[in-house]
Amino acid sequence: MNKAELIVDKQFVIGTVDPRLYGSFIEHVGRAVYGGIYEPGHPEANEQGFRQDVMALVQELGVPVIRYPGGNFVSGYEWEDGVGPLSARKRRLDLAWGALETNEVGTNEFAAWARAVGAEVMMAVNLGTRGPADARNLIEYCNHPGGTYWSDLRRSHGQEAPHKFKTWCLGNEMDGPWQIGHKTADEYGRTALETAKLMKWVDPSIELVACGSSMRDMPTFGEWEATVLDHTYDQVDYLSLHTYYGNRKDDTASFVAKTLEMDDYIHSVIAVCDYMKAKKRSKKQMMLSFDEWNVWYHSADADRQLERWMIAPPQIEDIYTMEDAIVVGCMIISLLKRADRIRMACIAQLVNVIAPIMTVNEGIAWRQTIFYPYQHASVYGRGVSLKPIIRSPKYDCKQFTDVPCLESAVVYDEGAEQLTIFAVNRDLAEALEVEADLRQFAGYRIVEHVALAHPDPKARNTASEPRNVTPHAESGAELRDGCLRIRLPKLSWNVIRLKKT
Template sequence: MSSTAQKARIVIDKAFKIAEVDKRIYGSFIEHLGRAVYGGIYEPSHATADSLGFRGDVKELVRQLGVPIIRYPGGNFVSGYDWEDGVGPVELRPKRLELAWRTVEPNEVGTNEFMRWAKEVGSEVMMAVNLGTRGVDAARNLLEYCNHPSGSYYSDLRRSHGYEAPHKVKTWCLGNEMDGPWQIGQKTPVEYGRLAYETAKAMRLVDPDIELVSCGSSSTGMPTFPEWEAVTLDHTYDVVDFVSLHQYYGNRDNDSANFLARTMDLEHFIHTVISTCDYIKAKKRSKKTMYLSFDEWNVWYHSNQADAKIEPWSVGPPQLEDVYNFEDALLVGGFLISFLRHADRVKMACLAQLVNVIAPIMTENGGRAWKQTIFYPYLHASMYGRGTSLQPIVDSPKYDAQDYTDVPYLESAVVYNEEDEELTVFALNRHLQDALDVECDVRGFEGYRVVEHIVLEHDDLKAVNTAAEENVKPHSRGNAECKDGFVHTRLAKASWNVIRLKRA
């Protein structure tokens, strides 16, 4: 810990309510890409595999994270996917050329298998439909297959495949990144808006109780952003519940101060999409508020060059296998803080992805599974970030980075669980040289005391975890103390902190 420290202050009060946290902001994503499925969650020859071939060691790690919802089956994959290929007897399923990632898809894992796996790890499923090469018909048929109880062609087909009870999938994505030129079946905003509207209309006739996500721009860097959101929502606003956001950040310039300031861009992204949604709400004289589904987000840049060497048309090659370092974990913590501070509008979010592919969990084929550095802030937020998000008033010293000015060293989010009488302060110190002495005013929480101060810190920003050695892991030796209504703590330089208070 640094011997020097700057000073910061946080004021917390029960009256500063943002919104109840929707637990689905701690969701994740499994796509038929690389070793996410084959060699990740599914490996029949593995020593821990269950009767369906799913790895037990991976299931245990997913359960630890408490992932409430998982997006499936893509991603770019879904825009060329025929869902019928992945149901029925496995031995009769076709092997297909998968064009999004130029692999062979064996279809050993499909809708029913994934639904069963998700249930075993305690997750709901956010199902995506193909609006690239397909459309209204395939989407309504898949919904009927999944959700209709019985007595129709597709519901009875599901029952004939051994799944008597409907899967009751509540949340559905209308395509994926449809403005991207890399997308199979790329659409203009008008083309997508019309197709998504008609698809949503048909799906709601099959099951009126579903939630639907309209596809937003692929990222803030797209030339279509945010006009895409305005045009497409002009069509879909009345028939959907969410608009999607996707964003990844990297540190190719090895400028850590600038990298850790990327949440400034994230905040701008969220505010811009909210503004666009509210413009369409006003234009339509609507009473409905559009919510945000941040259903792809993460750090992603380490694996780009390695993927260029992969031979095409193989099954489950090692694609997008970013090995995350300590500073990546800090930025992931910053993402989560931003989502909590926007709990009134960000209602779902999916860390992309869950296993092997830009993921918190890594595996060896036939071997070990382990936790990457980013596993821990994700775990902490999922465990302790459930309740009411409160708006902390933060007074922090600031710095200027290459792309951002007035970047606060201290980022914080606060969650109050009234039922359990627990208050959790998430705090990121992104100062790379100095500790931060923080005073936190909690006088509105009389009788509360610090029960744990979790810290994720490391002297080397580039430190990584491997199958053999977990170099970056949290400890509970933080120094936070509460006295006379104030929490005092010194946050180590470049550290992620979780300060938990409970009523004595």
């Protein structure tokens, strides 16, 4: 059996984990909204039309913040279409996704749903077909108490109290040619700067996210970040990152190692941010919002067959495998490794569209394989991220060399006297025996060791078999004289929880 070593020390602090690191995303695309969170007439629907079975699963995840309403959708969205009496709302062609938008759910409805599930809203403004004036109007509608045209319009729509949305995205993926209103870095930087000024004049308490590159493979990556920050550094609080991974060549060994690229991507963006800080001689440290991340590739062929201009088409509905859950777990670990700079992150998305939660129209809702690492991290990964010192066997594959079999992040909650070790064994063939030096945590005991594993890396949860892949309790973990000994099953996600007695 392969063996690895781990050292955990209270002094090796990376940073405090912002709860918003475990955020998610609801966009008006596919069945994320209609048939996902909202389905009037469903047996589980409440008076507002929201599915309570879906709400219960979202609450199970403990999602702290949800990005809305896009995504590509927002670059053509006229927010006024989604407020006021339902009978007066316009149906629009959604050019971003080739669908028909009914606008039954808009700003106020989504805000009410988010409150019901215990999440804040990360609101996005349209900087594709619109600009600073419309963003100013939207934040006045949402956040100003009253006594002005837009705030009083909100009150006339039945929302007396302001929403007080704290976090706002200045557009979405504006470097992408696929984006409605695609801009050069200079064009976007100038627009984002002027939008930021107006929005903060309306509400100085907000935080703003500027668009970074929509992916690392963009030809303008790096240069885009530098140019945008050159314009906006003093006005914005975060720069965004987006990435998705897939296993299109059916090379599992390389697929589960993809987060080595993610680590490098994060380091590169931080380097650009710090360069701009030096250039501007600023005392301000730019933080990151990794507000789109996930596995995405299964649905590509099916999506090409869809008709245009449908209402809520079954779009981007990846059904995830065991190996996908491993990659999602590793991506969470990558985020925790840079908790000092990544303050927010959004798994994209939350329901039906590349999502941990799936539904059947008029039917059940169930947990995908990726639900579990996300849930475990969100529930147990609150506190301070510690840097573990890892000695692990490594392997080579088609795309990478020296891939560590053991990937791990550690979160310490001093107040609750709890320690959580998240660990992935990437090895496809063998279990991994791990010895962890925990002498800094005298008096702690093992609460549980939970593993997500399955003999078949391609195993899935489906509507007919919703519990095919689920976590289970592992036995055999031992803590003696400050040394933790555990066995990680092959190709597994693991959560080892300890608490002081």
